[in-house]
Amino acid sequence: DLGTAGVAVSVAIATGGGTLTGTTTRTTDASGRAEFTDLAINGDPGARTLVFSASGYGTVTSSSIDVQAAPAPPPTLGLSIVQQPGPGTLGTPLTPAPAVELLSDGEPAAGIVVTATLASGGGTLDGTTTATTGADGRAVFPNLVVNGDPGARTLRLAAGDFGSVESGAFDMQSPAPGT
Secondary structure (H helix, E strand, O other), X not given: OOOOOOOEEEEEEEEOOXXXXXXXXXXXXXXXXXXXXXXXXXXXXXXXXXXXXXXXXEEEEOOOEEEOOOOOOOOOEXXXXXXXXXXXXXXXXXXXXXXXXXXXXXXXXXXXXXXEEEEEOOOEEEOXXXXXXXXXXXXXXXXXXXXXXXXXXXXXXXXXXXXXXXXXXXXXXXXXOOO
């Protein structure tokens, strides 16, 4: 607080090293205060002090500031279909069997439960509707069975924090007579 408006005040790192980013020079307002609202210190964690200076007014050094490491960003999660279900016959397992791949920061995510549901087309989805990803990050649904009326369907495959993905449309036909 310099008590005078219009004075340019600068700030820099006095001790501890690193780089100070943001607006490092501000002008005092009508009450003689200069506020530095967008400063960031980049560098290793540890103690720092800042020095504030204004021509004709000298300098003042802040008390110690403890700079912490930034938290690690959350992992990037990916869920994709690696095998789309093909057209099939009502009441029989889908062939090819739908399969998904889950990645966390580009690496396979093992041990994640994936759930399959019908997203469109009606009817019921029977068989084993959950699968767990293996070491390769993939989950396969080898015995999903669609029952109901003939027509187009889509599947929704969901895995908690990984979100969900919808398959392409696939056509379901009635079984041949006598089967």
